[in-house]
Amino acid sequence: MTESVIGEDQVAPGSPPVAVERFAEVTDAILGAITSVIDGKPEAARSALICLLAEGHLLIEDVPGVGKTMLARALAASIDAAVRRIQFTPDLLPGDVTGVSAFNPIDREFEFKPGAVFANIVIADEINRSSPKTQSALLEAMEERQVTVDGHTHLVPHPFLVVATQNPLEMEGTYALPEAQRDRFTMRISMGYPDARAEALMLRQRETVNPLESVRPVVTTHEVAELIVAARHIHVAPAIEEYTVALAQATRAHPDLKLGASPRATLQLVRAAKVAAALEGRSFVIPDDITGLLHAVFAHRLIATRAAGGAGHGEAAVAGALDQIAASARVPLASRR
Numbered sequence: 001m002t003e004s005v006i007g008e009d010q011v012a013p014g015s016p017p018v019a020v021e022r023f024a025e026v027t028d029a030i031l032g033a034i035t036s037v038i039d040g041k042p043e044a045a046r047s048a049l050i051c052l053l054a055e056g057h058l059l060i061e062d063v064p065g066v067g068k069t070m071l072a073r074a075l076a077a078s079i080d081a082a083v084r085r086i087q088f089t090p091d092l093l094p095g096d097v098t099g100v101s102a103f104n105p106i107d108r109e110f111e112f113k114p115g116a117v118f119a120n121i122v123i124a125d126e127i128n129r130s131s132p133k134t135q136s137a138l139l140e141a142m143e144e145r146q147v148t149v150d151g152h153t154h155l156v157p158h159p160f161l162v163v164a165t166q167n168p169l170e171m172e173g174t175y176a177l178p179e180a181q182r183d184r185f186t187m188r189i190s191m192g193y194p195d196a197r198a199e200a201l202m203l204r205q206r207e208t209v210n211p212l213e214s215v216r217p218v219v220t221t222h223e224v225a226e227l228i229v230a231a232r233h234i235h236v237a238p239a240i241e242e243y244t245v246a247l248a249q250a251t252r253a254h255p256d257l258k259l260g261a262s263p264r265a266t267l268q269l270v271r272a273a274k275v276a277a278a279l280e281g282r283s284f285v286i287p288d289d290i291t292g293l294l295h296a297v298f299a300h301r302l303i304a305t306r307a308a309g310g311a312g313h314g315e316a317a318v319a320g321a322l323d324q325i326a327a328s329a330r331v332p333l334a335s336r337r
Helices: 020-035 042-053 068-077 094-098 132-144 196-205 221-232 238-253 263-279 287-301 314-328
Strands: 058-061 083-087 099-104 109-114 121-125 146-149 152-155 161-166 187-189 257-259
Touching: 020 042, 020 068, 020 221, 020 263, 042 058, 042 068, 042 161, 042 187, 042 221, 042 263, 058 068, 068 083, 068 121, 068 161, 094 099, 094 132, 099 146, 109 152, 132 146, 132 161, 187 287, 221 263, 238 263, 238 287, 238 314, 257 314, 263 287, 287 314
Parallel strands: 058 161, 058 187, 083 121, 121 161
Antiparallel strands: 099 109, 146 152
16 A cells, blocks of 8 residues: 655645655654643543644543643644634623724724634633633634634634633533534543542642643644645545444434434544544554544534433433444455455
């Protein structure tokens, strides 16, 4: 099998192609920078990187103090890119996110003042604390990589990643993300509590120094763009595509689910699986790449029926349904020659 390379239209003349071996080498450096700050959470760091290189967005949902914002800031610090953090509050306005047109008395005309969304990595901290109107200000940017203000379209930088955090426990003064907003996030993950060793290490190391201060960028935005294009060229066999579609369709017919995975979810699952394959040094996707990301990509988009998710057990019902679907779906086998 040939090595996957980046597209010629994305690379400066004379730039060498990025092969899967180089892809794994560069991404290992990024993960190393992240895990130097977030100890004991390699899967969370890997998920954040997958979202960046799959041109998706990440929703981190967990209790306070487990490192949600620190993970986003560590990813941002490992890349030489523009980073903006938005603290979502009830009084935050859509214009604070997207930008506004302000009148310039000198030129006697309106000019666009970019909002916080115009950065390569946007950290939307506690996104569920702002009103639905403000939350929806991110929709166009997340899906179309652009913002429309007063009839004029402004492109956001490339690459572009939104990392949003939210606390699932404190419901007072919060606004749950609607289905359309959740569907824009490629993956949803939880950090979880650190183990005893990692927590003890944190006590010793962070008493006198902030680990983020020692993180230096290991790649540029141009190199990230090259990795993104390289991931697009990872091979997905027709049988793998059919397998992914079968999983998505099964969520729409499962008796415990009243809302299944959208076509956008199917597309994002394949894109994420391509990155996962490249991270392992492979130029092709295997079924394990798909099933390994199934919960992270699908679960937050699904809604359990009232009967299956009663008494606050909706998340468990969704997880159980996905396990059943993965176990019953026919896994494609490699053909023998």
